[in-house]
Amino acid sequence: AQSVSQHNHHVILSEAASLELGCNYSYGGTVNLFWYVQYPGQHLQLLLKYFSGDPLVKGIKGFEAEFIKSKFSFNLRKPSVQWSDTAEYFCAVNAVSGGYNKLIFGAGTRLAVHP
Amino acid sequence: EAGVTQFPSHSVIEKGQTVTLRCDPISGHDNLYWYRRVMGKEIKFLLHFVKESKQDESGMPNNRFLAERTGGTYSTLKVQPAELEDSGVYFCASSPREGKYNSPLHFGNGTRLTVT
Numbered sequence: 560a561q562s563v564s565q566h567n568h569h570v571i572l573s574e575a576a577s578l579e580l581g582c583n584y585s586y587g588g589t590v591n592l593f594w595y596v597q598y599p600g601q602h603l604q605l606l607l608k609y610f611s612g613d614p615l616v617k618g619i620k621g622f623e624a625e626f627i628k629s630k631f632s633f634n635l636r637k638p639s640v641q642w643s644d645t646a647e648y649f650c651a652v653n654a655v656s657g658g659y660n661k662l663i664f665g666a667g668t669r670l671a672v673h674p
Numbered sequence: 675e676a677g678v679t680q681f682p683s684h685s686v687i688e689k690g691q692t693v694t695l696r697c698d699p700i701s702g703h704d705n706l707y708w709y710r711r712v713m714g715k716e717i718k719f720l721l722h723f724v725k726e727s728k729q730d731e732s733g734m735p736n737n738r739f740l741a742e743r744t745g746g747t748y749s750t751l752k753v754q755p756a757e758l759e760d761s762g763v764y765f766c767a768s769s770p771r772e773g774k775y776n777s778p779l780h781f782g783n784g785t786r787l788t789v790t
Contacts, residue, residue, distance in 0.1 A: 603781035
């Protein structure tokens, strides 16, 4: 069965620190990969996605993620975080095998950025 | 455009009672999904509608959960009777028909259900 594992449940950083959130998935076939973010009091929104091509994907607000197929990983990075990045981040995978989107989410990583 | 809206935002009910959650997708979106997050755990898929038809309901926990999407517009998710383990945040999401795999899901704010 497909699954997504996020390594850290809580991360605390100071502003300007670099961020890397780990994400590993288990699925042997072709996958689409996503990072979603939920800011306090807001809905889940798409941060970035990978379907094919360049494994280094750029998203909104300076975030990027790198797909490493051999490691089944899709880690999220940002070189310098801001207080406004405080949110919960979810990695998700969608198996490309007939059917429609059926996202499998990780447990989420709660990021707190202190000024 | 208006986003996905969910109602109520919070619901507190007693074990054994019935609760109905509502989701209004973005207008014109054929795909509607229900997800649930139990405290601190992953967001789990419950089911998927394409218009009024259930495309995939493999994630529905048991027969106490009933989802409908009459007319292919808004959807309801009824829990009857509610149990303690049903507590969590119920998310609804929608996406357009085109591009089955690469249409991002648009999520609502969720309904936080507490069963006491």
